[in-house]
Amino acid sequence: MDTQTFPTFGRTFDAFLFDMDGTLINSIAATERVWGKWARKHGLDVEAFLPTMHGRRGIDTIAALNLPGIDPRLEALEVERGEIEDVEGVVAIDGAIAFLGALPADRWAIVTSAPIALARRRLAAAGIALPQTIVTAEDVKTGKPSPEGYLLAASRLGVDPARCLVFEDVEAGVKAGERAGAGVVVVTATHAEEPVTGHPSIASYRQLRLSVDASGVLTLAHAATS
Known part of the structure; x- marks a missing residue:
């Protein structure tokens, strides 16, 4: 991850919005x-x-x-x-559980193309607790690359989509995040070839250092920097 081309560092965000498959879990x-x-x-x-x-x-x-x-x-x-x-082999992406655990519960959401029953099953298999806010296939009329899911998640959290950071792993999800007006990070842990975007990428959440201020505002830094 090139810190010189990672505009997300140093910015503040009101919420993080995560895709599920390929982003938080390897399924x-x-x-x-x-x-x-x-x-x-x-x-x-x-x-x-x-x-x-x-x-x-x-x-x-x-x-x-x-x-x-x-x-x-x-x-x-x-x-x-x-x-x-079939949830054999479903596991959390490296560092994801600890990263989510450091986030205030009202400052993050999952936005997945999976139905709620499948989301519950896979998250449980991966050892990730169901978040307070989750948007699933049943909640939207149009799926990714439509931004509907991310806009809905931001609305449920009570934040401006432009003040959100989306974590995604495939082109349809990246486009959904872009169209919602959010920042985007691409998670490359499960794909041999990452989508070609202008966004930064990570292979593990251990590459990130999270800061949360007293009001719950989120900031990211590279884990290797001070």
């Missing part, structure tokens, strides 16, 4: 097992399909395929059931 193996099985069932090229489905609501992923005779809602429910059953 990529479980996700791809379930979606790979679904893709094979429908005759898709699994290798080509899997990179396209990360970071989006299941119903949006399926609807975009325009498969004949397919009800995206019912198919998304089938995939969701499979994902709830």
Whole structure:
């Protein structure tokens, strides 16, 4: 992480907004097992399909395929059931639990494309407590890259989206954060290739040092600096 090109250092924020899969937890193996099985069932090229489905609501992923005779809602429910059953290997991203634990409870939220039942299951499997504020697939009309989820989370926290920092791992989520007017950090822990953006990136939350002032305002520094 290049501290010279990381404008987030030294800025103050009122809240941090986190994507879940790939950002707070590593669920990529479980996700791809379930979606790979679904893709094979429908005759898709699994290798080509899997990179396209990360970071989006299941119903949006399926609807975009325009498969004949397919009800995206019912198919998304089938995939969701499979994902709830399969949480093998789901773990927290390095340093995430301690980082979240240092945040005031009313100063952060999760904004995920997963349904609430799956979010609860995966967070529990990774040892992350459900936050006070969470926005899931059921809460929005349009999923990422729409900013709706991040705008809703900021509203629920009672903060200006422009005073928020979004943590994301894939292009759809990064665009959602940008469109919400928030700052963005890209978490690269689970992807061989990170999305090409103008934003800073981290592989571990141990790379960050958090400061919280008496009024709850948040500031980040690089862990290696004083």
